[in-house]
Every structure is written in C-alpha cells, then in structure tokens.
Amino acid sequence: MNDLLDRLRGLLLDTGYTIDGVRERLGDVAATALSREETVPALRATAGDDPLGTLIRLWWLGAAVDERKAPRGLPVEELAAAGLVGVEGGRITSTVHLQPWETGGYVVSDRKVRPGDPALRTDHVVGAGGASANLAQLVSRRPAGRVLDLGTGCGVQVLHLDGRAEEIVATDVNPRALELARLSWALSGIRGVDARRGSLFDPVPGERFDLIVSNPPFVISPAGRFAYRESGFRADDFCRDLVRLAPRHLAPGGTCQLLANWLHVGGEDWQDRVGGWLAETGCDGWAVQRDVQDPAEYVELWLRDAAEQGTPRYRELYEDWLGWFESENVTGIGFGWITLNDSGSLDPVVRVEEYGQRVELPVGGYVDEILGSITGAHRLTDAELLGARLALADGVLEERIGSPGAEDPERIVLRQTRGLRRSAQVGTVEAALAGVCDGLYPLDPLLAAIAELTGEDPGDLREKAPEGLRPLIAEGFFHISTG
Structure with missing residues (x-):
C-alpha cells in the first residue's frame, strides 16, 4: 500500500494537485462558491480533459470522470483494489475525499456531504477544515x-x-x-x-x-x-x-x-x-x-x-x-x-x-x-516589579484622542500591531513609561523621574504603579527584560 500511495503522491505533485495549483485552476469565483458548498462553478471551471481538472473533479468535487480521460499513470485498478475508487461502466468515482493541505501533504477523509446527498454514516470521518x-x-x-x-x-x-x-x-x-x-x-x-x-x-x-x-x-x-x-x-x-x-x-x-x-x-x-x-x-x-x-x-x-x-x-x-x-x-x-x-x-x-x-x-x-x-505579571511582588527592568513590546503604538487644539487628550490608548493586537486605555504615567521603558533601567528610578517632571508625589506613584502595570504586562504591552 505504501508503494501505491508513494506513486500516487508523485502523480498528484507532478499534475499540480496542490493547494496553490487547485486555487489557481478553480479561480476566485469557483473557490468562493465552494466555500458555500456550491459546486456548479467549480465543475464548469474544471471541464475539459486536462489532468489537473480531472483530478479536482474526481478527488475534490466527488464527480465521476471518464476512465479514458484519467491522467496518464493513474493506477486505477490498484486504487480500486485498495477501495479508494470505484470503476463501473468506464466511469471512475472516488470513495474518499483527497485534499492537498497547506503543509504540502494530503488529507484523506470521507467524501464531502452536500445538500441532497445521502445521510452521513455514523462513523463518518470529516475532512480538514x-x-x-x-x-x-x-x-x-x-x-x-x-x-x-x-x-x-x-x-x-x-x-x-x-x-x-x-x-x-x-x-x-x-x-x-x-x-x-x-x-x-x-x-x-x-x-x-x-x-x-x-x-x-x-x-x-x-x-x-x-x-x-x-x-x-x-x-x-x-x-x-x-x-x-x-x-x-x-x-x-x-x-x-x-x-x-x-x-x-x-x-x-x-x-x-x-x-x-x-x-x-x-x-x-x-x-x-x-x-x-x-x-x-x-x-x-x-x-x-x-x-x-x-x-x-x-x-x-x-x-x-x-x-x-x-x-x-x-x-x-x-x-x-x-x-x-x-x-x-x-x-x-x-x-x-x-x-x-x-x-x-x-x-x-x-x-x-x-x-x-x-x-x-x-x-x-x-x-x-x-x-x-x-x-510573570501575577507572580511578581510589588517590590520585584519596582526593581524589574521593563521594555515596551515591539509594535506597540500610542494613540492620543481628544478635541482638536485641546491641551490634554481625553484618552490615551496603547495599541499592539503584532501578536494578539490588543488595545488598552492607559493613564499618563503608563503612557510616559511606554515612552522610556527600554529594558535598561529599573522601574523605580523611572517613576522617580516621572514624579519630578509631573510634580506628583513619588511615594504615591510607587504605590499605584504596580496595579496599573500588571494588566499591561499580562497582556503583552510590556516585557520584563532579562538581558
């Protein structure tokens, strides 16, 4: 069986029965229609005698194909003996759904069930989706x-x-x-x-x-x-x-x-x-x-x-x-x-x-x-957090939202352009830290410098900062530098 499948894989690859090959052969209209389980555009797109169109009709669309139009080298008799296709009256029908996958491999499942098809068998094996x-x-x-x-x-x-x-x-x-x-x-x-x-x-x-x-x-x-x-x-x-x-x-x-x-x-x-x-x-x-x-x-x-x-x-x-x-x-x-x-x-x-x-x-x-x-955000004590060196995550942007000409913004938002792409509304202290945290200095002296610039009490900032920073660390806006 492995020898048969190795030869079949070689034929599929040579014919272009791959993710990219199928997409290109079908075109956007037929591919989009298939996502709605409508096969008519795909059947029209694969009409003809070319090997790739024939394989798509057989393995993907589940349509019967003329045995005389089968791609050269397709081991029809061996596939029939293995139960992967049926042959009757010069027509080949697939008994399974065989789809190329994004890894470069292939996935074998039961045939797709579309409206009007017979009821599913209880041990039906669904394809990859x-x-x-x-x-x-x-x-x-x-x-x-x-x-x-x-x-x-x-x-x-x-x-x-x-x-x-x-x-x-x-x-x-x-x-x-x-x-x-x-x-x-x-x-x-x-x-x-x-x-x-x-x-x-x-x-x-x-x-x-x-x-x-x-x-x-x-x-x-x-x-x-x-x-x-x-x-x-x-x-x-x-x-x-x-x-x-x-x-x-x-x-x-x-x-x-x-x-x-x-x-x-x-x-x-x-x-x-x-x-x-x-x-x-x-x-x-x-x-x-x-x-x-x-x-x-x-x-x-x-x-x-x-x-x-x-x-x-x-x-x-x-x-x-x-x-x-x-x-x-x-x-x-x-x-x-x-x-x-x-x-x-x-x-x-x-x-x-x-x-x-x-x-x-x-x-x-x-x-x-x-x-x-x-x-990390949960397990750090307040003292450990104040002694930690924080770095702003890559791809974080700051948005300031307010009325045109206003001296201060109504809202300051940090927004991730990478990863989970979260956004978080922050206060002026967190926004200031986002501008200076580069992993080189502990948080404590940075807070002291911000307090001096803003006129706030440094003790109050040190007490409040951990509560405001923990969710931002947990959600990936800041990383704890270990370098």
Whole structure:
C-alpha cells in the first residue's frame, strides 16, 4: 500500500494537485462558491480533459470522470483494489475525499456531504477544515519530544507536527478515522506514527507527553449521532474531562492545547464555568472564547454541517435539540482555545477571557510568550516589579484622542500591531513609561523621574504603579527584560 500511495503522491505533485495549483485552476469565483458548498462553478471551471481538472473533479468535487480521460499513470485498478475508487461502466468515482493541505501533504477523509446527498454514516470521518486550521495555528512551535494527538480524525494535526516531534502517538475512538488517517500520513510521506484506538486518555494509560493537542468531538447535543463531532458525553462534560485529565499525562514543563465548546447557562458566568475546569488542573491555564452562538444558531450550524437542512427530519431534529437546550437553561454556546502548561509552580495562574478580534497568525509562534506574560505579571511582588527592568513590546503604538487644539487628550490608548493586537486605555504615567521603558533601567528610578517632571508625589506613584502595570504586562504591552 505504501508503494501505491508513494506513486500516487508523485502523480498528484507532478499534475499540480496542490493547494496553490487547485486555487489557481478553480479561480476566485469557483473557490468562493465552494466555500458555500456550491459546486456548479467549480465543475464548469474544471471541464475539459486536462489532468489537473480531472483530478479536482474526481478527488475534490466527488464527480465521476471518464476512465479514458484519467491522467496518464493513474493506477486505477490498484486504487480500486485498495477501495479508494470505484470503476463501473468506464466511469471512475472516488470513495474518499483527497485534499492537498497547506503543509504540502494530503488529507484523506470521507467524501464531502452536500445538500441532497445521502445521510452521513455514523462513523463518518470529516475532512480538514476551519477548526483543523485553527488548532494548527494555535499549537506552540517549540520542538517537542513525545506528542499526543488526541482525537486525530483524518490525521491532519500530525501533518503539522511532523518534523517538530521526535515521537507522535495519535488516538481516536473511531476505527475508520484511524484507517483514513494512516492513508493521510502515508500519502504525505510520514512514517512511524503510533496510532491507537480509544476514548480520551484510555489508549495511553500512565504515559506522559511534552505536548498534547486535540480537536475533540466538542459539539454539544442531546445525543451523540456522529463520532466525528459528538462524544456521547452529557452536555460539555467531554471537554471538561479532557481538561481535567490532561495534566496526568503531561511531562514536567509539558503543554496541552485544544479547541472546545462550553455552555452558557442562565444565572451562571461562563468564565467561572471554564475557569473552574482549569483551576482544578494545577497547571497554568489560558482560555479564550473566540465566538459565542445562541442555541438556535448553534443547532442550525450543525444540522447544516451534516447536510440535514431541508430533509424530512430537519424540523424534528431542530425541535428536539432546541428543546433540550431549553431544559438545560442554556443561553449560548461558546467556542474557543484552551492552553495548559505544567510549569511546576505551586501558584498556578489561570486567565479566562473573551477575545474575538483578528490576531497575528500563527498564534503558536508566540503562545509561549503569552503564557509567560500572564504568569510573570501575577507572580511578581510589588517590590520585584519596582526593581524589574521593563521594555515596551515591539509594535506597540500610542494613540492620543481628544478635541482638536485641546491641551490634554481625553484618552490615551496603547495599541499592539503584532501578536494578539490588543488595545488598552492607559493613564499618563503608563503612557510616559511606554515612552522610556527600554529594558535598561529599573522601574523605580523611572517613576522617580516621572514624579519630578509631573510634580506628583513619588511615594504615591510607587504605590499605584504596580496595579496599573500588571494588566499591561499580562497582556503583552510590556516585557520584563532579562538581558
């Protein structure tokens, strides 16, 4: 099988069946229509006998192609014997969805389900999409020894982890997912992944990892109908248990990064709910809510995802799901990132926040700095902070907002142009420090100089400064210089 997949990969690359090749061949109109699951423009764009157009119709669009027009060298009989295509009446049909991925590899999954297609099989393996890319952008870029991809699905995270990890273990509760993930890895030239079947951490008892990543079946529903999106656990218990159990499998200094859904329940603060999960771990933790949907939006999204919109059961499924949310007093469903780090500290720090703005990608390129800023701001005593040498982070700009001609601004805002691109309204002292903090001098004498210039009492500035600076350090506007 590996030999067959190696030859197939060579053909795909030679034909230009890559991310860039497919985008160029389809054009903007057809590609945008495909994002809405409309295939007609793409079918028109790939009409003809050229090899690349034929492969796109076969592997991406799921259309039957004439066997006589198959690209030269396509091992049709071997692919049919392997169950990857079907051949009947001189027409070739794909039995899987094969998509080029941004890493340069390929991802194999079940065929895309579009409106009008037959119902999903319960063990359906979804392809790589927005959530997969989201997690890949979040994961730390640090090299790692042992890595666990929990809930590997079609195996896409392994494509990103290959080359950064010495050893990769990938798990999934769905045997079909593991079957297709192995095809993804082989077709991408990746060898040696240890694939195991089981739920949560059952396949890795007693084992520890330097990095754990997971795009889990986080969808919250009254019944687990599809393995790729639902765990069968009650409400958001699967994500809660994943967070709670992860530290038992982290090596010292190890990190766990995952995507999750959580409930917003009437009379309860969602930040307390998610913060409670993290607080029980004993790890430093950072949870970010990137989006929140009302129950109706959420139900519609996932019924549409399974191509059930417009089917005879649509209204029944919608009413059952919505009724269950009402019985649980659910007012919304949050989606976001969770990162845990086993720092070994006896004073773990947890930050839970809502942040929906655009950020610099990949977040994994600076996520370790984010955690360092959050924990450092919390753990420094006031005396240590006053003795620290602060440096303004790269890319921070100052905005002064006020009426034209006014002597003093109404507001002073620090704005990041890098990283999470946060903004923060600050006072005159913090703004003055932003202009002079370059990592060379301790904070204490800088405050004394500012007090002399402004006429303020230096003792008052020293007392108030830590309270104003901690959130700015935690949010990455200032760094503590160690050089």
